[in-house]
Amino acid sequence: MLKLDSKDTRLFLIVIAMTLLAPFILNPFPEGSNLAQFNAGYPDLMQRFVIFGIFAIGFNLLFGLTGYLSFGHAAFLGVGSYASIWMMKLLTVNVIPAMFASVIVSGLFALVVGYVCLRRSGIYFSILTLAFAQMSFALAYSVLTPLTGGETGLQLKAADPRILDFGAAEGSIGRASFFGIDMRASMELPVGSWLFTLNFGYYLAAFVMLIAFYVSIRIFRSPFGMMLRAVKSNQNRLNYTGVSTKPYTLAVFVISGMYAGLAGGLLVAMDTQVGPERMFWTASGEVVLMTILGGAGTLIGPVLGAGFIKYMENIVSKINSKTLEAWFGFLPDGLEDALITIVYPFVGKGWHLTLGIMFMLVVIFLPGGLVEGGKRIGGWLTGKGRKSKTDGGQEATASTPAE
Amino acid sequence: MGILEVQNVNKRFGGLQALNNVNLNVEKGSVHAIIGPNGAGKSTLLNCFVGRLTPDTGSVMFNGKSLLGIKPHQINQAGVSRVFQTPEIFSDLSALENVMIPAFAKRDGAYKLNPFRRVTQESEIRDSAEEVLRDVGLADRKDLIAAEMSRGDKRRLEMAMCLVQDPELLLLDEPTAGMARADTNKTIDLLKHIGETRGITKVVIEHDMHVVFSLADKISVLAQGTVLVEDVPENIKGHPKVREAYLGEAQV
Numbered sequence: 001m002l003k004l005d006s007k008d009t010r011l012f013l014i015v016i017a018m019t020l021l022a023p024f025i026l027n028p029f030p031e032g033s034n035l036a037q038f039n040a041g042y043p044d045l046m047q048r049f050v051i052f053g054i055f056a057i058g059f060n061l062l063f064g065l066t067g068y069l070s071f072g073h074a075a076f077l078g079v080g081s082y083a084s085i086w087m088m089k090l091l092t093v094n095v096i097p098a099m100f101a102s103v104i105v106s107g108l109f110a111l112v113v114g115y116v117c118l119r120r121s122g123i124y125f126s127i128l129t130l131a132f133a134q135m136s137f138a139l140a141y142s143v144l145t146p147l148t149g150g151e152t153g154l155q156l157k158a159a160d161p162r163i164l165d166f167g168a169a170e171g172s173i174g175r176a177s178f179f180g181i182d183m184r185a186s187m188e189l190p191v192g193s194w195l196f197t198l199n200f201g202y203y204l205a206a207f208v209m210l211i212a213f214y215v216s217i218r219i220f221r222s223p224f225g226m227m228l229r230a231v232k233s234n235q236n237r238l239n240y241t242g243v244s245t246k247p248y249t250l251a252v253f254v255i256s257g258m259y260a261g262l263a264g265g266l267l268v269a270m271d272t273q274v275g276p277e278r279m280f281w282t283a284s285g286e287v288v289l290m291t292i293l294g295g296a297g298t299l300i301g302p303v304l305g306a307g308f309i310k311y312m313e314n315i316v317s318k319i320n321s322k323t324l325e326a327w328f329g330f331l332p333d334g335l336e337d338a339l340i341t342i343v344y345p346f347v348g349k350g351w352h353l354t355l356g357i358m359f360m361l362v363v364i365f366l367p368g369g370l371v372e373g374g375k376r377i378g379g380w381l382t383g384k385g386r387k388s389k390t391d392g393g394q395e396a397t398a399s400t401p402a403e
Numbered sequence: 404m405g406i407l408e409v410q411n412v413n414k415r416f417g418g419l420q421a422l423n424n425v426n427l428n429v430e431k432g433s434v435h436a437i438i439g440p441n442g443a444g445k446s447t448l449l450n451c452f453v454g455r456l457t458p459d460t461g462s463v464m465f466n467g468k469s470l471l472g473i474k475p476h477q478i479n480q481a482g483v484s485r486v487f488q489t490p491e492i493f494s495d496l497s498a499l500e501n502v503m504i505p506a507f508a509k510r511d512g513a514y515k516l517n518p519f520r521r522v523t524q525e526s527e528i529r530d531s532a533e534e535v536l537r538d539v540g541l542a543d544r545k546d547l548i549a550a551e552m553s554r555g556d557k558r559r560l561e562m563a564m565c566l567v568q569d570p571e572l573l574l575l576d577e578p579t580a581g582m583a584r585a586d587t588n589k590t591i592d593l594l595k596h597i598g599e600t601r602g603i604t605k606v607v608i609e610h611d612m613h614v615v616f617s618l619a620d621k622i623s624v625l626a627q628g629t630v631l632v633e634d635v636p637e638n639i640k641g642h643p644k645v646r647e648a649y650l651g652e653a654q655v
Binding site: 003005218219221222223224225226227229230232233234236237238239240241242243244247248251255 | 476505507509520523
């Protein structure tokens with residue numbers, strides 16, 4: 001189906017089902033219950049899952065296939081965001097032209113950055129990309145203020161020209177829409193004590209993510225993708241085999257930058273504002289974490305990693321001392337205090353600590369990321385628990401299970 | 404006229420004259436061996452053929468065109484493939500993929516950006532890769548990841564990667580180094596077989612005299628960067644200069 005082999009088709013269908021049902025799957029706890037704060041099925045967070053999923057899928061095309069570790073990918077995300085919001089300010093609040101603009105502009109930017117940075121490999125490549133991203137951040141923050149809004153960034157304003165929105169009420173602030181449908185349009189679906197929210201913006205972003213995911217599968221399975229894996233494996237041999245590697249690495253760098261730009265454009269489509277902090281190096285580091293945590297070089301890994309990190313960021317960070325008191329309240333006082341003291345540094349503002357520990361555990365014990373973890377669990381369940389480790393490793397590069 | 408003509412090649416590394424006025428003439432369809440003691444400049448010479456090193460002076464002509472100043476991938480596209488002393492393969496890829504990549508390079512040139520073609524569509528490439536793997540005796544291991552192969556198999560795989568391109572000139576840097584006798588003989592048979600069926604010109608650097616004398620049509624003896632003699636194997640064996648420089652120390 002769709003020119004995919006049966007294994008990839010199955011994976012793709014599972015991903016489609018998961019994204020469509022995400023508002024239900026991510027809301028397993030009834031409203032008002034103690035555990036309701038672990039529900040992730042609200043529009044804002046689900047949009048982040050799929051948008052950063054796109055970002056990570058694109059990053060993985062570069063890093064997972066060629067091994068070139070870009071440490072400045074947030075620059076493309078930022079450039080895409082700026083392109084997108086300018087499109088909305090000048091032309092129309094419809095998100096489609098904005099998304100096209102973000103992909104094209106970030107692609108062109110990636111062409112320039114890639115052309116320069118790909119002259120080097122390894123750590124030097126990483127440092128060059130990092131330098132470019134920090135430069136972009138600094139420019140957006142200061143010198144380019146007329147274009148980027150500087151520190152305060154850009155928002156939609158009532159005075160925006162929006163020359164294609166003829167029918168728009170004069171003097172009103174535009175809201176991002178898809179041919180008239182507001183991105184924030186939501187349908188609330190109460191079932192018993194559960195409340196599910198089906199949001200239009202989420203489904204649009206999810207649809208784009210599915211296309212992005214499909215394209216990434218096709219690239220993985222193409223001769224082009226095979227060459228990229230050869231670049232990672234032995235660039236020297238590839239040269240002596242008659243292949244010029246630069247066109248391949250540059251092409252995938254640009255594709256990867258376009259993915260990042262698309263993610264940036266979608267972020268603006270969901271929440272019409274941009275600030276330069278989006279290009280800061282920590283944002284570039286985050287996508288590296290997502291990809292490695294999920295499983296670099298696998299198809300679904302980056303999406304899982306993105307979801308995992310965004311979940312931690314939004315859910316674990318919300319746990320405060322009151323919540324902890326409520327959880328451990330049934331224990332004797334001394335024990336309760338002790339437990340809270342131990343757990344407290346790891347939640348709320350300390351969520352980075354938890355994330356850091358998780359990341360270290362994954363890198364040390366599951367070099368293939370969450371995907372490898374899923375594979376091992378799958379192996380134990382089907383009784384093939386003692387399958388050789390190398391076997392798992394080679395499968396990870398060739399194909400990927402769903403969970 | 405030879406397929407590969409090397410004239411007056413000099414290469415100096417600091418104070419060391421690694422190659423000193425080297426001349427070499429490799430005839431089409433022949434097996435030309437380069438022998439010599441350690442440090443004689445054999446690998447340096449080979450590196451000058453594939454674009455890894457550029458000689459200080461002199462010329463390297465392949466089919467009448469200079470190989471100097473062009474990139475390794477261009478030299479390969481011109482018809483020169485190389486087997487390395489330690490196998491250079493794509494360790495993370497399967498044996499079949501390892502051979503398919505050079506086949507793609509042969510068909511598509513230095514690059515072809517086709518992200519929406521599927522590998523499974525490329526049955527021609529796959530068939531030719533499988534055929535070569537059969538030739539070198541790796542047909543049953545084609546799905547094995549290259550890193551997991553034995554040393555001998557890796558060498559055979561690298562050989563297959565070169566053969567699938569049907570090169571005009573194949574450069575082999577010690578193809579049997581570190582091999583057991585049985586494997587060495589297998590490799591000799593393989594190289595002979597290739598010579599007969601495909602008619603590929605070969606330049607072989609080798610330490611093992613057994614290999615050299617069973618394969619070569621012509622031998623150049625290199626010592627301290629200079630070609631001492633270039634002659635047919637029968638005359639090399641008894642040559643006094645060669646004995647002195649190389650064979651002598653081994654046979655005393």
